[in-house]
Amino acid sequence: MSALIAIWWVWLAAALLLAILEVLVPGFVFLGFAIGAAAMGLMLLGPAAMLSPALLMLIFAALSLIAWLALRRVFTLPGSTPKTFDHDIND
Numbered sequence: 001m002s003a004l005i006a007i008w009w010v011w012l013a014a015a016l017l018l019a020i021l022e023v024l025v026p027g028f029v030f031l032g033f034a035i036g037a038a039a040m041g042l043m044l045l046g047p048a049a050m051l052s053p054a055l056l057m058l059i060f061a062a063l064s065l066i067a068w069l070a071l072r073r074v075f076t077l078p079g080s081t082p083k084t085f086d087h088d089i090n091d
Helices: 008-024 029-043 053-075
Strands: none
Touching: 008 029, 029 053
């Protein structure tokens, strides 16, 4: 399993699968993971392939979190707060 984590095309294949899953289940959750996996795949083309599997997973988690936060910031509607009611419509 740890050998697969260091292969660049595995990360890009995972990114593609996560992007397809995002189309089926929208909400920017899987898209953040897909962006993180794609970034990992591109990173592993360079000298990052020599890092330990635990460090690779940590980098993937950080990249996915950053991507998800960026997606929420860019695509959230302005003033999109939940609607609250202070009175009962039956009164």
